[in-house]
Amino acid sequence: MSHPVKASEFLKDPDKAKWHDETLWFVRDKRDNSSKGIPEWEKLRDTASQIKDNVLANLDKYLLAFEEKAKANHIHVHWAKDAEEHNQIVLRILQKHKCKAIVKSKSILTEECHLNPFLEKHGVDVVDTDLGERIVQLLHQPPSHIVLPAIHLKKGEISDLFHEKLQTEKGNEDPEYLTHAARTHLREKFLAAKVAITGVNFAVAETGEFVVCTNEGNADMGVHLADVHIACMGIEKIIPRRKDLGVFLRLLARSATGQPITNYNSHFRSPSPGKELHVVLVDNGRTKQLAREKFKNSLKCIRCGACMNTCPIYRRSGGYSYGSVVPGPIGSILSPGLDIKKHSTLPFASTLCGSCSDVCPVKINIHEQLYEWRQEIAKSQGLNIKKLSMQIANGVFSVPFAYQMSGALLRGALKILPNSIAYSGINAWGKQRELPEVPQETFKNWYKKNKA
Amino acid sequence: MSSRKKIALFIPCYVDQFYPKVGIATLELLEKLGCEVSYPIEQTCCGQPMANAGYEHDTMDTTKHFLKTFESYDYIVAPSGSCVLHIKEHTPEIPEKGKEQQGIKKKIFELTEFITDILQIKMLKGHFPHKVGFHASCHGHRGLRLGSCSERNEPYFSKAKSLLDHIEGLEWIPLRRQDECCGFGGTFAVTEEALSVQMGKDRLDDHLTSGVEILTGGDMSCIMHLEGIARRNKNPLKFMHIAEILNKAIQ
Numbered sequence: 267m268s269h270p271v272k273a274s275e276f277l278k279d280p281d282k283a284k285w286h287d288e289t290l291w292f293v294r295d296k297r298d299n300s301s302k303g304i305p306e307w308e309k310l311r312d313t314a315s316q317i318k319d320n321v322l323a324n325l326d327k328y329l330l331a332f333e334e335k336a337k338a339n340h341i342h343v344h345w346a347k348d349a350e351e352h353n354q355i356v357l358r359i360l361q362k363h364k365c366k367a368i369v370k371s372k373s374i375l376t377e378e379c380h381l382n383p384f385l386e387k388h389g390v391d392v393v394d395t396d397l398g399e400r401i402v403q404l405l406h407q408p409p410s411h412i413v414l415p416a417i418h419l420k421k422g423e424i425s426d427l428f429h430e431k432l433q434t435e436k437g438n439e440d441p442e443y444l445t446h447a448a449r450t451h452l453r454e455k456f457l458a459a460k461v462a463i464t465g466v467n468f469a470v471a472e473t474g475e476f477v478v479c480t481n482e483g484n485a486d487m488g489v490h491l492a493d494v495h496i497a498c499m500g501i502e503k504i505i506p507r508r509k510d511l512g513v514f515l516r517l518l519a520r521s522a523t524g525q526p527i528t529n530y531n532s533h534f535r536s537p538s539p540g541k542e543l544h545v546v547l548v549d550n551g552r553t554k555q556l557a558r559e560k561f562k563n564s565l566k567c568i569r570c571g572a573c574m575n576t577c578p579i580y581r582r583s584g585g586y587s588y589g590s591v592v593p594g595p596i597g598s599i600l601s602p603g604l605d606i607k608k609h610s611t612l613p614f615a616s617t618l619c620g621s622c623s624d625v626c627p628v629k630i631n632i633h634e635q636l637y638e639w640r641q642e643i644a645k646s647q648g649l650n651i652k653k654l655s656m657q658i659a660n661g662v663f664s665v666p667f668a669y670q671m672s673g674a675l676l677r678g679a680l681k682i683l684p685n686s687i688a689y690s691g692i693n694a695w696g697k698q699r700e701l702p703e704v705p706q707e708t709f710k711n712w713y714k715k716n717k718a
Numbered sequence: 719m720s721s722r723k724k725i726a727l728f729i730p731c732y733v734d735q736f737y738p739k740v741g742i743a744t745l746e747l748l749e750k751l752g753c754e755v756s757y758p759i760e761q762t763c764c765g766q767p768m769a770n771a772g773y774e775h776d777t778m779d780t781t782k783h784f785l786k787t788f789e790s791y792d793y794i795v796a797p798s799g800s801c802v803l804h805i806k807e808h809t810p811e812i813p814e815k816g817k818e819q820q821g822i823k824k825k826i827f828e829l830t831e832f833i834t835d836i837l838q839i840k841m842l843k844g845h846f847p848h849k850v851g852f853h854a855s856c857h858g859h860r861g862l863r864l865g866s867c868s869e870r871n872e873p874y875f876s877k878a879k880s881l882l883d884h885i886e887g888l889e890w891i892p893l894r895r896q897d898e899c900c901g902f903g904g905t906f907a908v909t910e911e912a913l914s915v916q917m918g919k920d921r922l923d924d925h926l927t928s929g930v931e932i933l934t935g936g937d938m939s940c941i942m943h944l945e946g947i948a949r950r951n952k953n954p955l956k957f958m959h960i961a962e963i964l965n966k967a968i969q
Binding site: 269270273274277283287291298301302304305307308576578579582583614615616617618619620621623624625637640641642643644645652653656657659660661662663664665666669673694695697698699700701702703704705707708709710711712713714717718 | 729731733734735736737738739741742745757759760761762763765767768769770771772773774775776777778779780782783808856857860861867868869870871872895898899901902903904905906907908909910911912913914915916917918920942943945946947949950
């Protein structure tokens, strides 16, 4: 289903749509205040962007350096060219440890690889331990936002869900009560899991360590209780030096939620005695994107979600309207690279307002890439009615007389068309909007008469 | 402004066809400010609607025509941030016209930035006793940086506000969301009709609840969209392009 269709469905519940818009605007507002508390904010963004430029230009070297250091730290390093390989690697590790139940902290990469259904098919019980992720998992839904996975749900809906699944009191919507119930429920899962999977926010080439940022401490809880820790990361998550974290950690939480820093920024460097630590480095289309000159810097993304919170489209159409693992503006420039046909409406789900590029902590030119994807999509669609009309328009606009004639025809038509036609369903403009009133004459005619 | 400088007025196609009064106000305003302005009669459209729909490569002839029409002028001024941004950023490269094309990009200006930056006029005196809400069009605002953007950590400024600030009786009404998009977005207005209208309604609500009497802005495209929704819903707002306000105020 295309974005416009799903967006109109979302808007059919105007109260909820308004609530969704206001809720995410609140997050953006917090981000604004927080970023304005740091005088060097724009410099930080520049620096982060430059560090990522360097990473993308030397990705091979940094990855190999990371592998060497990580191995020296007794980390098992695996390389996966795509989602399938990634899932197989994870499964093999689980099978080796005869593990039938795992806990997982938030990882967009494992969503991208559809790891959960894959493992479930192989008889492994997967429990997402981030509260929002657990909520959507219990509903058999994907996350609707990369940082706030259950942002599309209201308290009442979560209360109903918990009543059904976790036997909480019916109608009790108190967030503290519900969170406590989730905590009790998750504690059992933590204690039972032999293997914990986490994502990776930053992997440091210089030291072979990696950093996982969470607000709930669920990654740490999972990892410390399990015998085996598998960390799955996209290859673009590498940064050169540990001190670069001083740039990225300051940007990440402020951009994501307006917090000065995420509650838990845990560094993993080597396994505890008697335990195992694995890192899976995943390509899954990233090197292809890297080869696309106009789109490669979409790989700078640190998954803060700020572009979603600021996007006037996302706020009013919800994460599911995008039909891609990563929704919102950043998703709309990443997804066409994976499947241009399936995601062909996403780059058009934007007014090119540019707000996404201005909030982006690593200065990805998101709206410019949306524009560029439109060009690619138009080319990939070949000759069709739309293309033909554009070529006619180009012909008209390059010949002044033709422009005047067609303008006159249009203006004439607007004057004489009965409202029943001008405002019929065919005319999307007029469904909920009046057309401009047609003036007596064009500016051009006025000028000829009065000035020329 | 030295009378030796040749200034061309660029009136976007939809302004020409639907809002001649905005073209007239722009011309009269510039003349009041001492400029000698001509309107190259051969001009058509900048090609933006096609390019934003993904057909930039089909705008070669339109772009060549634009260059031919305007290349001999020292300045090109348009009452639209959006079309100016298109000429600067989204016209296809015309290989045989490389120098002229680069030149055009440097000498084309949106009206308020032309007044503040080129004419170096920091304030205008006049009279306009109304409560005015300013809609910052995204292309002018975040594209041409005609004002500070709420996302960025930068000192506040607004080229439009600096021109309206000293008009006697004019009250600049602060908005809750100072620079959110109105949802016009060119073809977006029809391909994403539901979203476009919702965004427009939300913008109008902000102006209405803030006590705005006249909604103004630098781009008639946004205003056409907002006015269309307001008229359908019988909102009491009035709409004027900033050129119309300034021209009326300093009469």
